[in-house]
Amino acid sequence: LAKKYLLSEEANIYSQLFSTEKEEFIVNLNKHISDVEQELSTVNNEAFVTAEKENNVKMIDYYIEKIEAIANLPQIGEPAIDFTYPDKEGNEFSLSTFKGSLVYVDVWATWCGPCKAEIPALKTLEHDYHNNNITFLSVSVDTDKEAWLNMVADKQLGGVQLWANGWTEITKSYAINGIPRFMLFDTDGNVISLDAPRPSSEEIRGLIETNL
Numbered sequence: 001l002a003k004k005y006l007l008s009e010e011a012n013i014y015s016q017l018f019s020t021e022k023e024e025f026i027v028n029l030n031k032h033i034s035d036v037e038q039e040l041s042t043v044n045n046e047a048f049v050t051a052e053k054e055n056n057v058k059m060i061d062y063y064i065e066k067i068e069a070i071a072n073l074p075q076i077g078e079p080a081i082d083f084t085y086p087d088k089e090g091n092e093f094s095l096s097t098f099k100g101s102l103v104y105v106d107v108w109a110t111w112c113g114p115c116k117a118e119i120p121a122l123k124t125l126e127h128d129y130h131n132n133n134i135t136f137l138s139v140s141v142d143t144d145k146e147a148w149l150n151m152v153a154d155k156q157l158g159g160v161q162l163w164a165n166g167w168t169e170i171t172k173s174y175a176i177n178g179i180p181r182f183m184l185f186d187t188d189g190n191v192i193s194l195d196a197p198r199p200s201s202e203e204i205r206g207l208i209e210t211n212l
Contacts, residue, residue, distance in 0.1 A: 066177070069172060070175045073174065074194075077191065078191055080095055080096075080185050080190065081173040081174065082094050082095050083139075085162035085163055088149055093137075098160075100133075101135045102208065102212060104182065105138075105139065105183040106122060106137070107164075107182075109141045109179060110144070110147045112180065114180055115179055118180055122136070122199040123157070133212060136159030136160065137160045138160065140161070140162070140164060141167055142166075143165060143166045145165070174194060180198065182196040184208070184211070192211055
């Protein structure tokens with residue numbers, strides 16, 4: 001019963017992360033911590049209580065990191081947060097490398113079903129805008145490098161393919177909590193959208209053409 005309560009409480013606080021202001025979220029987080037500690041005080045299982053307290057500390061660190069990242073996200077028209085990753089040959093590229101062209105970023109992974117579902121539409125989009133001033137930049141958060149390399153080859157993925165080796169710089173800087181995530185940046189390296197339409201959507205072409 002205690003475990004069910006704790007899980008429901010964690011789900012509740014997580015749902016507030018992206019829907020409340022920073023100050024309100026911190027107040028709610030502190031209340032959550034107090035409620036959890038009170039609930040744990042009724043549990044007569046030392047191992048369970050110890051494990052839950054450790055989980056609580058980790059959860060607090062996670063949420064503080066996320067709320068800070070969300071608070072520091074660049075707004076539309078503001079400079080993007082740069083990131084740097086290697087391609088399949090080991091050459092490093094940054095987002096800023098492609099300043100001078102629009103950049104459509106795809107954060108994905110080989111194990112992500114919705115990510116793979118967007119591949120055909122992404123390839124079509126790349127083909128249709130091949131002669132335009134836009135760079136298609138895909139960043140894989142796979143930790144299995146071979147799986148990433150194999151899918152890049154098997155699916156004949158175009159554009160610029162980079163490997164992030166897990167939930168690292170880009171996901172932390174842009175407070176990404178789920179994939180796929182698409183972002184669009186202008187020719188000056190400023191934000192157009194940090195949650196851009198997917199390749200399969202009707203809206204993406206209009207957004208691209210408006211900013212070319």
